[in-house]
Amino acid sequence: MSKQHALLSASSAHRWLKCTAAPQMEQKFPDTTSTYAAEGTLAHSIAELKLRAYAVEPMSHATFTRRLNKLKKDELYQAEMDGYTETYLDYIKGILLSYDVKPYVVAEKRVDFSCYVPQGFGTADCLIMAHDELHVVDFKYGKGVPVAAANNPQMRLYALGALAAYQLLYQFKVVHMHIVQPRINNFSQETLGVDILKAWAADVVAPKAQEAASKDGGAFNPGEWCRFCRAKAQCKARAEAYAQYADVAHEKRDMTMITMSELGDYLKTAKLLKDWADDLQEYAQSCAMKGIHVPGWKLVEGRGSRVFTDMDAAFSKLMENGIDESVLYERVPLTLAKTEKAIGKKLFADLCDEFIERKPGKPALVPESDKRPALDLTPKATDVFKPIDEKGDH
Numbered sequence: 001m002s003k004q005h006a007l008l009s010a011s012s013a014h015r016w017l018k019c020t021a022a023p024q025m026e027q028k029f030p031d032t033t034s035t036y037a038a039e040g041t042l043a044h045s046i047a048e049l050k051l052r053a054y055a056v057e058p059m060s061h062a063t064f065t066r067r068l069n070k071l072k073k074d075e076l077y078q079a080e081m082d083g084y085t086e087t088y089l090d091y092i093k094g095i096l097l098s099y100d101v102k103p104y105v106v107a108e109k110r111v112d113f114s115c116y117v118p119q120g121f122g123t124a125d126c127l128i129m130a131h132d133e134l135h136v137v138d139f140k141y142g143k144g145v146p147v148a149a150a151n152n153p154q155m156r157l158y159a160l161g162a163l164a165a166y167q168l169l170y171q172f173k174v175v176h177m178h179i180v181q182p183r184i185n186n187f188s189q190e191t192l193g194v195d196i197l198k199a200w201a202a203d204v205v206a207p208k209a210q211e212a213a214s215k216d217g218g219a220f221n222p223g224e225w226c227r228f229c230r231a232k233a234q235c236k237a238r239a240e241a242y243a244q245y246a247d248v249a250h251e252k253r254d255m256t257m258i259t260m261s262e263l264g265d266y267l268k269t270a271k272l273l274k275d276w277a278d279d280l281q282e283y284a285q286s287c288a289m290k291g292i293h294v295p296g297w298k299l300v301e302g303r304g305s306r307v308f309t310d311m312d313a314a315f316s317k318l319m320e321n322g323i324d325e326s327v328l329y330e331r332v333p334l335t336l337a338k339t340e341k342a343i344g345k346k347l348f349a350d351l352c353d354e355f356i357e358r359k360p361g362k363p364a365l366v367p368e369s370d371k372r373p374a375l376d377l378t379p380k381a382t383d384v385f386k387p388i389d390e391k392g393d394h
Ligand code: SF4
Pocket: 015, 019, 021, 022, 025, 220, 221, 222, 223, 225, 226, 229, 230, 231, 232, 233, 235, 236, 237, 238
């Protein structure tokens, strides 16, 4: 993956299309790379190697194994990465096999969409070109939030870059954008006509990109997209937007009970306020830890804990004094998820599938925009009309 970062990156487009001030604000803050991101980079490298070996630059088994083993030496490598990257490869194989003639495949392609976004470029994980159809496939290793391909500006910008790169060789009419997020079984797709995609780029993206790159720094617009903004804890526009909720509540003072419609609205606001409060708490604590006084707040010692200085020596002494080993040690089996992680998804499925019962999750209240279908709570006929007991007991 490219180490360079554009001011208006494809991955942050969902934010700068809403808040054009974000890119220039974010430049004031360091770009911290988490372990999760480093893990994702390694998984991407394995996925890329497998894709190259299969469809881009066939290599000998020995070369493939040597390169794979080198990646496996990384301290962040886990057996499950092998299975998840296989799922990504299988997904791509599925696309390739749906064509009679093998399409042209490119891996890790730097794409340039600067005709719509100043200095805009990014790296597409996989491009597949077949006659008048272009496929853009993105491998996501995160497992926090399912990423949808529909209305996904990152995917669309990659597609625009790919269209620009191959426009002399192909007359594309349709673009299929795919997200493969194997750790949470999320496979999402959007198909758009090239004309529609280019119209979106010209009408929506280009004006916002110009605004975001302008000397006056763009316009602030706080919302749920602040969540991954590097300025989220210190941004005054966000703070003022949330602080004004308190004033509105005071003005509308009403002693009756809230309606269902108000409940829905208040929940949305409360969720945004909670996220903001968490960001403020984290930022204030980091300032206090550096010795910066935050008026009205102080650092105190949290709840302490006790630890053995030498557990082996302590246990030996306990056993010498008659305490049985079985009292001191527990033999605890791994959870299903940890077992799968330890041995890899494929082997786990092959050996354990017959022992797994899939139970539905607990009902969860989520915003209507969530991709999952709503639970059907209407009573079933079998619940309403109970069968008469076969033994005839009434
Ligand atoms: S925190 Fe929100 S409002 Fe502030 S710059 Fe970032 S995206 Fe814009």
